Every structure is written in structure tokens, then in C-alpha cells.
Amino acid sequence: MVAKMAACTGSKDGQDSILEPLCFPEQPASSTSAPSLQGPSVELLVCLFCPESVPLRQKDVLLKHLLLDHKLVIGDVRLIADLPKYMLYWRGRFLEQPVSDFCSVIKTNSTGPLEKQEDYFLLCDVLPEDRILRERLQQKRLEEVLEQQQLERDDSSFHRLCMFCSEEFTGNRSSLLNHMAREHSFSIGLPDNIVYCKQFLDTLQDKLDNLQCLYCEKTFRDKTTLKDHMRKKAHRRINASNREYDRFYVINYLELGKTWEEVQSEDDRELADDEDDDWSDWWAHPVSAVCLFCDHQSETMEQIYSHMKETHGFDLHQLRTELNLRFYQQVKLVNFIRRQIHQSRCYGCQETFECRDDVLRHLVAEGHVMTLPDASTWNQPQYYFPTYENDALLCTLSDSDEGENGETSHVEDVPVIAEDVSELRALKQSSVLNQLLKSRGCSS
Known part of the structure; x- marks a missing residue:
């Protein structure tokens, strides 16, 4: 089943409101309750052997204390997803058994x-118990x-001013993120790749x-000088x-202690296994085509064409x-219909509705299913x-017709006619750049 394709994003003035490429979900998102937004951590790190404790941001102080006073070193601290809980766990274990039962002695x-x-x-994670603990903390995080992230995706109570033009955004x-990328050439990434977005924007606003420059973090004497610096230095x-x-990007949470740079720089050859070089364990998801009108998808193109014809009365052939x-x-026709349905607009008469279901009822009631403008x-x-980057329906289109015997006619019998580019030539001849070149005696 395919998740609903943003059915209620139609624009009343007839203009497109798609700001980024759409993509059909590979599988439905599970509905889970999300926790409330979390602010900066104020947890304490407690020593494994004594009452000494420090705020989490001062973890180096406690690690130095463990080394000098208790002669204990924790390996790969940066790979621990939740250091306070990690410390509490081992504090309890060291009360039960001596430290030498768990740690390597140097x-x-x-x-x-x-x-x-x-x-x-x-x-360190050479100890199986420590490895299991680290993986469990990583999974929980x-x-x-x-x-x-899902909570923020569904949140419609967002309210904030743009950092650059003070335009107000709600919903x-x-x-807001698309506005800053489009109008101010400032992009922090796609919204779906970001988590704790409010804290992220608060950090940048501060x-x-x-x-302070957002890139080099130099401080300037006034706002005008800062703006000029950021513009001139890109x-x-x-x-x-x-x-x-890092904590604002989901990719940094995907693997145990790895940043996005480490994930992307990994050499796939390290994963090769000479003893198991076949593809027998490869189970790929079948490419499914999605109906133009609803969430139905089929693994064969014959099925999706039959579905659209029998269920919606639409015959593309x-x-x-x-x-x-x-x-x-x-x-172009398929992408046009996709976009109109996404915009909750009838492609036959261009009337706009509140949601996709209203459009489908209108198409049937008015007989506009097979009516094109x-x-x-x-x-x-x-x-x-x-309209959707992974639209498998586009892969099935053909210039040829199938005969009664199911065979496809020869492509040579179908003339290939170039697109009309006369308007583009006229536009080129009238362009400002072309006029400037002519005035300088250069050819266009």
C-alpha cells in the first residue's frame, strides 16, 4: 500500500505549489506516538566508583577523573549514544562485581x-556485555x-519568522525551510532529513x-557588515x-557512533566476502507502478493499466x-495528470478542490476522466x-502500438518527429545577451 500523496495541497489560484521533487513511499510509515520536543541535555555524568559528578557537557573532566583517580579508561567514548545511562549501568555492575571481572588490565x-x-x-566493546549495552542504547536513541522526526513532519503548529527577511511562516x-532555500539561497537540507528543527533554527538565530557568521563564525561589529561578509564570501x-x-541530522543516528562523513566514506570493498560472492541472498523489492488516481499499486504494468481502466474508467492506451x-x-501527459491530482485539481476543467477525494468524485460525476484540456x-x-521521481509508470510508455496478436509493431514504421523549438529560437534571438553580443559584433 502506498501512503497518501499529499492530497490536500492544491492551490486556490491555480499555481503549482510543489517546491521539491516528490517520491512515492516504498512502504507505509508506521504510526507511532512521538515524545515531546527535547531541549539541550542537562543530565549529569556520575563517576563509576565515587559520588563525583559533572554536567554532560563537561564529560572530559569526569573522564580525566576516572583516569587519574581510578585508573580506568573508557574506549571510544564518542561512539556511546547515551553516556549518562552508560555510566549508570556500569556503576551498578561495579557495585556487584570487581572491575577486574569486566575490564582488560594494562x-x-x-x-x-x-x-x-x-x-x-x-x-570497551571487546567485552560482549559492553557491546550489547552500546547497541541497545544506540537503538533506543x-x-x-x-x-x-515523525512528530515534526506532522506538526502543523509551527510558527516562526524568517531569519533573513522576517517574513512570518505558520503551519x-x-x-520556512523551502522559503529560505528558494528566496535566500540558504539551505540546511531537506526538511525530512532534519530533526529537532526548532532547536536547530534557534542555534542559527542566536x-x-x-x-556571528554562520559559516566561519567570525564576529562582526554590526548587522550590515555581517550581511555583506556572508554575501561576498558566499x-x-x-x-x-x-x-x-550533527545532532540535527537523522543520518548521524543511523549507525553506531558514525557520522554522515564516515558512512559516506566507507569502502564497500571492505564488505566483500570471497567465500560468499553470489547474489542468492539478495531480495529486492519489486518495482511497482502507482495508479494515477489512488494509492493502488501493481507489480506488473498490465495490472495497473487494467486497474485504472476498470476502477476509474481511464484508458491510457x-x-x-x-x-x-x-x-x-x-x-508530459502522465506528469501533467500526476501534478493536477497532487494539487487537488481536475485536469479536465482546472477546477480546484479541497482534497484528492473531492477531485475523484468530480471526475466521475462530470465525466471528465477521459477529458483532456x-x-x-x-x-x-x-x-x-x-512529478514523482520514482514513477515506474513512465518506464512503460512506448511509441508503438500492440497488434491483436500481442506483438509490437516495428519502431521503424512510426515516424519520429522533433519537438517544435521555434519558440526557443525566437526567445534566443530576442534575449538581452544576444542583443549585447550583436552590439559588440559577436555571433550568437
Whole structure:
């Protein structure tokens, strides 16, 4: 089953409101309750052996204390998803059993006198219990982040001013993020890749309020100087190497302790196994085509064409034959219908409705299912581009017709006619650049 395709995003003025490529979901999203928005952590880190404790942001102080006072080192601390809970767990275990039962013992000055030798303890994921604990904490953190992300996706109470023009945005966070990317060339990523969005924007706003550049983080004397600096130096972006921003991107929670840079830089050859080099365990999801009108999908194209004809009365093959549509005209027609349905608009008469269900009822009631507007409406270059990036229906279109025996006619019998580019030539001749070149005696 395919999730609903943003059915109620139609625009009343007839203009497109798609701001980024759409994509059919591969599987339905599970409905889970999400926790409330979390602010910066104020948890305490408690020593494993004594009452000493420090705020989480001062973890290096406690790690130094463990090393100097208790001779214990925790391996790969940065890979621990929830350090406070990790410390509490081992504090309890060390009360039950001696530390030597869990940790590797490292002797210093092993070749020197016995009185100068010291034992240090290493707590790391070589110990199966420690590895299991780290994985469990990582899994729990990932679940919390995904729930929070879903909460923010569904949140319609978002309210904030743009950091650059003070325009007010309400509803969903994506409206503000898309506005900043489109109008101010400032993008922090796709909305669906971001989590804890309010805290992220608060962090960026604080930097601007403190007259600090978002990229190089230099401080300037006034707002005008800061704006000029960010414009001239192309610093209207964030610094990807700033670890402060990692917690706002879902990709940084996907694997145990790995950042997005480490995930992307991994060499796939390291995963190769010479003893198991076949593809027998590969189970790929079948490519499914989605109906133009509803969420139904089929694994074969014959099934999806039959579904649209029997359920909705729409026969794409008939339209192709009656209108003598070439391949690229079919592509534009499918993308046009997709977009109109996504915008909750009847593609036959261009009337706009509140949601997709209303459009479908209108199509049937008014007999507009097989009614197309004038070709000038849909036969436009903008509809070369898929409304949904993974639209498998586009892969089935053909220039040829099938005969009664099921065989496809020869492609050579179908003339290939180029698209009319006369308007583009005229536009080129009248362009400002072309006029400037002519005035300088250059050819266009």
C-alpha cells in the first residue's frame, strides 16, 4: 500500500505549489506516538566508583577523573549514544562485581621494578556485555529520533519568522525551510532529513543575533557588515565540519557512533566476502507502478493499466491511439495528470478542490476522466520532469502500438518527429545577451 500523496495541497489560484521533487513511499510509515520536543541535555555524568559528578557537557573532566583517580579508561567514548545511562549501568555492575571481572588490565612500566608498576583498566566493546549495552542504547536513541522526526513532519503548529527577511511562516516547518532555500539561497537540507528543527533554527538565530557568521563564525561589529561578509564570501551556509550541527541530522543516528562523513566514506570493498560472492541472498523489492488516481499499486504494468481502466474508467492506451501521442507527449501527459491530482485539481476543467477525494468524485460525476484540456495546457516542457521521481509508470510508455496478436509493431514504421523549438529560437534571438553580443559584433 502506498501512503497518501499529499492530497490536500492544491492551490486556490491555480499555481503549482510543489517546491521539491516528490517520491512515492516504498512502504507505509508506521504510526507511532512521538515524545515531546527535547531541549539541550542537562543530565549529569556520575563517576563509576565515587559520588563525583559533572554536567554532560563537561564529560572530559569526569573522564580525566576516572583516569587519574581510578585508573580506568573508557574506549571510544564518542561512539556511546547515551553516556549518562552508560555510566549508570556500569556503576551498578561495579557495585556487584570487581572491575577486574569486566575490564582488560594494562600494566604500566612492565619491565621496571614491581613497586613502580601500575594497573590500568580498559572498559570497551571487546567485552560482549559492553557491546550489547552500546547497541541497545544506540537503538533506543534511534527510535526516539525517528519518533521525534515523525512528530515534526506532522506538526502543523509551527510558527516562526524568517531569519533573513522576517517574513512570518505558520503551519509546517517545510514552508520556512523551502522559503529560505528558494528566496535566500540558504539551505540546511531537506526538511525530512532534519530533526529537532526548532532547536536547530534557534542555534542559527542566536549566532546571527550575536553578529556571528554562520559559516566561519567570525564576529562582526554590526548587522550590515555581517550581511555583506556572508554575501561576498558566499558564507550564507553552515559549516558541515562543525560537529555542533550533527545532532540535527537523522543520518548521524543511523549507525553506531558514525557520522554522515564516515558512512559516506566507507569502502564497500571492505564488505566483500570471497567465500560468499553470489547474489542468492539478495531480495529486492519489486518495482511497482502507482495508479494515477489512488494509492493502488501493481507489480506488473498490465495490472495497473487494467486497474485504472476498470476502477476509474481511464484508458491510457486509448488516449495514446486517439491523440496519436508520441513517447515524450505521453511522458508530459502522465506528469501533467500526476501534478493536477497532487494539487487537488481536475485536469479536465482546472477546477480546484479541497482534497484528492473531492477531485475523484468530480471526475466521475462530470465525466471528465477521459477529458483532456487543450494540448497547449499539458504539452509543455515543464512536464518533461517527473512529478514523482520514482514513477515506474513512465518506464512503460512506448511509441508503438500492440497488434491483436500481442506483438509490437516495428519502431521503424512510426515516424519520429522533433519537438517544435521555434519558440526557443525566437526567445534566443530576442534575449538581452544576444542583443549585447550583436552590439559588440559577436555571433550568437
